[in-house]
Amino acid sequence: MVAHRLDEIDRKILAELQADGRMTNVELAKRVGISAPPCLRRVRALEEQGLIRGYHAEVNARELGFEVQVFAMVGLESQAEVELNAFEERCRNWPLVRECHMLNGEVDFMLKCVAPDLSSFQSFLTGQLLSTPNVASVKTSLVIRGAKDEPGVPFDVLEARLSRLA
Amino acid sequence: MVAHRLDEIDRKILAELQADGRMTNVELAKRVGISAPPCLRRVRALEEQGLIRGYHAEVNARELGFEVQVFAMVGLESQAEVELNAFEERCRNWPLVRECHMLNGEVDFMLKCVAPDLSSFQSFLTGQLLSTPNVASVKTSLVIRGAKDEPGVPFDVLEARLSRLA
DNA sequence: GCGGCTGCGCAATATTATTTCCCGGTTGGG
DNA sequence: CCCAACCGGGAAATAATATTGCGCAGCCGC
Known part of the structure; x- marks a missing residue:
């Protein structure tokens, strides 16, 4: 668990990229409140630390013939x-x-x-x-029908938990 | 099921973006064998048809404190x-x-x-x-340990199935 | 207080995305 | 058989973005 080495900005970055993995770096930087270059450096670091495993398009399996x-x-x-x-x-x-x-x-x-x-x-x-x-x-x-399908992690829970430790 | 309206290039695009959702459009175009502009048009169309639901970063839940x-x-x-x-x-x-x-x-x-x-x-x-x-x-x-975790769709199965229909 | 470290932001450059325009192939009517 | 409309594709130009290099400020440890 290396989460302790992450500050609030890193966690925001992860949350934003989990929600929209194709977000522009400048848009991402704007949202987390820093300028583009350090933002990109943070993303690269998160990728190298293995906290970001990859990026994937979410495809509509049913429409593609997997019913x-x-x-x-x-x-x-x-x-x-x-x-x-x-x-x-x-x-x-x-x-x-x-x-x-x-x-x-x-x-x-x-x-x-x-x-x-x-x-x-x-x-x-x-x-x-x-x-x-x-x-x-x-x-x-x-599976008769899907009601929720959001792989990943609830960052709001993470925030609450870390602020309790602080 | 609108999969029939898709040609082989569209399916390749979906497969590539499922594997790497942050791939550059020029890289994607190179891989599927067309030039960048029509490739981007196809991606946009796939998004609008709802075949691509979104893009997400895959985060390492365990390292983030969700053990x-x-x-x-x-x-x-x-x-x-x-x-x-x-x-x-x-x-x-x-x-x-x-x-x-x-x-x-x-x-x-x-x-x-x-x-x-x-x-x-x-x-x-x-x-x-x-x-x-x-x-x-x-x-x-x-869950004691994970052996495979690849949400999405096996496009090779799709290819085999469609070629059988052709 | 003073290096050394770390991370930010600015500016310049390289890469990429996106638009526009044009061309060739295909299809359906005449 | 020919022509015209249409559907994609490519090339070039433009806009947006990513990426690099550099200088500056804040923060320890001494």
Whole structure:
């Protein structure tokens, strides 16, 4: 946690770029209250420290033909580290799997998947996921509709927390 | 689904911007094989059609002090539309809840939450989520580690699918 | 008080975005 | 078959932006 090395301006920068990753540097500088050159230097520093991992366009999956979104909860036979790594590596190579998180509890992995339609997903499910060695159980849940989808971090919570420490 | 109106260049543009949302227009044009002006026109059109919803910096939540990530599966007492909307609206107002998806099956909602630490999350869980009217059950799973996290869409799958239709 | 360090802002330069204009290919009617 | 309108693409000019270099002020540690 290097957040303590960040001042309020840095956090504002992160919040602004999280909200609009294509913001101009001069616009960003204006919003955080400094001039353009030091602002750009701060952004570069944040990138090099790994606090900014990258920038991405948010695409409309549904309009692009991915109408199905599914959460899959996967249990493995063996939870040996080698087996966990092997399963994670498989997930990284499956394009339909967009996220893979290891969990505590009875379920070992939570997968977020997308697919053009139900039959595509089902053929992935039976042909790939369920036929993977060491996979003991898969429970899937279809996403009916999305109500909120804002990956990232709530900077207002961060501000409140840091000001309490000050 | 307007994907049919897109040609291969448009899809390449989307894929490139999904991978790097801050790519220069000239760089983008070079990669997709056209010159800068028409490339910019295409990007603008994609934005206006809503196929590009926005651009976001991907921040390192853990380094920023959000060390806890939790999936929460929520069941409601009543699934009447009014109640569903009410719950969704609450989720939108909870900063710790970053995603909220309505599911089929026994569980009504899947929430992805972040928090600075376990006790913050637990106080949110007991003080907010569990004490919300109409919430019948909440099962939570802590994320131990992340293996893959690439929101968005696998454009290679899209390409394969469209070429099959052609 | 005095270097040394750090971060800001200003000004100049290089790069990029954006607009304008023009050209070639394609399509549909005559 | 030809012509005209149309839809993109490219080239050049212009505006905006990013980037660099430099000097200045504030802040320690001595």
